Amino acid sequence: MHVAEIIERARACSLLVPDRAVSEQTRESYQKEFTRMWQSRNLDPLKEGVALDTYYHRRAALHYGGKLVLEGLIDQCLAARERQDTAMVRDWARKLLRAVERIKPAFVLEPPAPLDALPWERPTSRWHQCANSDRQRGANSKKHVLPSLPEAWDDRLWAAAGGWKYREALALHLLTPVRPEELVPGRRPTGWSHGVTVELRSSNCLAITFAPVKSHGGLYGTEITTITVDPTIAGDAAAFLASRSAAAGGHLVNSTISKNAVRKALAVLGGEALPEINETITPYVIRNQVIADLKTTFGGGEKVAAAAGHGTDRTQAKYGRVQHGRKRKGYLGITSTRKPSVGNVERVRQLAEIKKLRRRR
Helix, strand or coil: CCHHHHHHHHHHHHCCCCCCCCCHHHHHHHHHHHHHHHHCCCCCCCCCCCCHHHHHHHHHHHHHHHHHHHHHHHHHHHHHHHCCCHHHHHHHHHHHHHHHHHHHHHHHHCCCCCCCCCHHHCCCCHHHHCHHHHCCCCCCCHHHHHHHCCCCHHHHHHHCCCCCCCHHHHHHHHHCCCCHHHHCCEEECCEEECCEEEEEEECCEEEEEECCCCCCCCCCCCCCEEEEECCCCCCHHHHHHHHHHHHCCCEEEECCCCHHHHHHHHHHHHHHHCCCCCCCCCHHHHHHHHHHHHHHHHCCCHHHHHHHCCCECCHHHHCCCHHHCCCCCCEEEEEECCCCECCHHHHHHHHHHHHHHHHHC
16 A cells, blocks of 8 residues: 555544544543553453443543544654655554554444534444443442431531631532532633632622533533522522622632642541531532532522533433422522523423323323
8 A cells, every 4th residue: 555545544534533622631631541542452442341431531532542643643654755764654654554454443433423413412322232331320429428418518517617728619619519620720612711700799699600611622511600699698608708709899719729629628627517427528519419409499400500511401410319409598590601402301390290190090
């Protein structure tokens, strides 16, 4: 096979994967995983006993890493040809051909999805079709912690946080289902985020705005979410943020340098505030509780999805259950730049009503 044909074949294989913007952390994670797969001589993301999340990560790493390897070898071939170094052209072409022969079958087995394909529009994954589909997913989800927590546990946590280093961050977690990563400054699909913004618009209106981190390069998520509460009735955490914002001239930006530092400190605080429980309190335990509370308050659907930074209202089913939620006071509104896809929660309600009618008959 001529060098030009090898390069053309490699380009066609590389073009199967759409160009996607990923964060530096994600890029490093994909490259490490692809290197492990390459060295093991098994590029199939689906291996025995793999969990769904791991399968998805391996599949993404295959596509990202495979494309990167092909493009790198193509560049080497072209550079050697430009230098008119015949021996190096042949050497790089041989390496490129071997790479294509390994990567293309993996791409055929796991076809990369088009850039504009939404998750719920894609065909059923190989993981769901295989024997691993009966593997319990989400067994370690923090939503399973909620049933073991005492009543008003979050109030006790807040009461124990007087003078605590991360008290502002805790207040934000207790009021909104913000992810810990969203308090860390960084690049988002809408631009650079300095953290979570708190604005006291009036004595009865406190606005909390954040940019969700999970968006798959801007394809999904809400872009920007704003939750407004009445700090006079929304609880002590809201009143605290209102006073802090007022002291800062009505506008406050809260950020943390390390989400892990907050997580570790919160685990210690949780142990002190709730010594009788055997669970570790983390930001994601609080996130699950807030989502459960918002489901109880708003009945699920678009508002809960927007608050959580989800692109679709069906994702909230993976978080705290409504039976573990409490109705919250003082929530004035929840808006997002990009409206979540809705209809899943309503369909579930309709099915539940149909089942009730059938039982009555």
